[in-house]
Amino acid sequence: MSEPLLSLEQVSKTFRGRSTPFAPPSVTHAVDEVTLDVKPGETVALVGESGSGKSTLSRIALRLLDPTSGTVRWDGEDITRAHGRGLRTLRRELGVVFQDPYTSLNPRQTVGRIIAAPLRNQGLPRDEKTLASLITSVGLSPEQLNRYPHQFSGGQRQRIGIARALATGPRMIIADEPVSALDVSIRAQILSLLDELQQDRGLALLIVSHDLAVVRGIADRVAVMRAGRIVETGRVEQVYADPQEDYTRALLAAVPVPDPHRRARPLPVD
Ligand SMILES: Nc1ncnc2c1ncn2[C@@H]1O[C@H](COP(=O)(O)OP(=O)(O)OP(=O)(O)O)[C@@H](O)[C@H]1O
Numbered sequence: 001m002s003e004p005l006l007s008l009e010q011v012s013k014t015f016r017g018r019s020t021p022f023a024p025p026s027v028t029h030a031v032d033e034v035t036l037d038v039k040p041g042e043t044v045a046l047v048g049e050s051g052s053g054k055s056t057l058s059r060i061a062l063r064l065l066d067p068t069s070g071t072v073r074w075d076g077e078d079i080t081r082a083h084g085r086g087l088r089t090l091r092r093e094l095g096v097v098f099q100d101p102y103t104s105l106n107p108r109q110t111v112g113r114i115i116a117a118p119l120r121n122q123g124l125p126r127d128e129k130t131l132a133s134l135i136t137s138v139g140l141s142p143e144q145l146n147r148y149p150h151q152f153s154g155g156q157r158q159r160i161g162i163a164r165a166l167a168t169g170p171r172m173i174i175a176d177e178p179v180s181a182l183d184v185s186i187r188a189q190i191l192s193l194l195d196e197l198q199q200d201r202g203l204a205l206l207i208v209s210h211d212l213a214v215v216r217g218i219a220d221r222v223a224v225m226r227a228g229r230i231v232e233t234g235r236v237e238q239v240y241a242d243p244q245e246d247y248t249r250a251l252l253a254a255v256p257v258p259d260p261h262r263r264a265r266p267l268p269v270d
């Protein structure tokens with residue numbers, strides 16, 4: 001068994017609101033003692049209802065947010081309190097794809113500049129050949145490097161976001177609801193692009209979704225989150241076939257499953 005690439009141990013995050021003269025500060029346990037590993041090359045889906053803590057946990061893993069307690073390890077190294085230069089390796093090796101391709105791309109920068117940003121931050125070469133190969137790998141063409149985000153459709157913008165995540169040659173990608181802002185008709189294309197890139201490059205992938213149907217086709221393992229905790233985890237086929245928690249069953253029930261028998265039922269005669 002290989003060692004985990006990303007390892008979250010007993011991680012918690014508490015948000016405190018402001019107190020007023022009339023009320024004490026509100027306290028939200030957004031993430032509550034979560035332990036989760038992702039191995040090299042593994043695709044893990046993090047699913048759960050809105051507000052269950054999925055984005056907070058992703059942001060902790062990306063070290064965009066400090067955990068209140070617990071440990072974050074990258075490739076065996078404790079990076080819980082690392083910052084600045086201490087996060088250099090993580091920034092190169094862990095890519096991120098955001099939910100909304102409309103707000104996550106700077107409208108004033110060309111696509112080439114957007115994709116090159118992580119390379120610039122790392123002081124890595126960002127020659128034309130590198131950028132051309134990046135944009136080609138997500139199904140767009142090098143001529144499009146000089147265009148601006150508004151000249152692209154939602155699905156194409158998310159492809160640009162994926163190219164940016166791939167720029168530094170990461171070992172893992174975290175994608176937080178990568179298709180929920182997209183038209184239903186193009187979701188499958190973006191998911192299969194992520195799946196393809198993951199397989200071709202042997203990437204680890206943590207894909208976050210409130211929709212179990214979205215992740216079924218691409219995940220190896222599922223972690224089900226509720227109210228800041230992971231309540232169930234297992235191989236994807238096992239969780240689908242035999243969910244252990246009522247909450248997971250409810251999440252599964254919310255997914256419309258085409259039922260061929262129901263449709264094939266013969267019309268009543270006479
Ligand atoms: N910066 C913040 N300040 C205060 N509370 C926050 C903050 N970020 C998140 N929360 C709270 O933490 C809880 C978990 O939020 P989070 O965004 O992680 O959930 P989620 O599972 O990603 O939900 P969604 O599916 O809607 O994206 C929620 O109750 C949310 O209101």
Ligand SMILES: [Mg+2]
Pocket residue numbers: 054055056
């Ligand atoms: Mg979220």
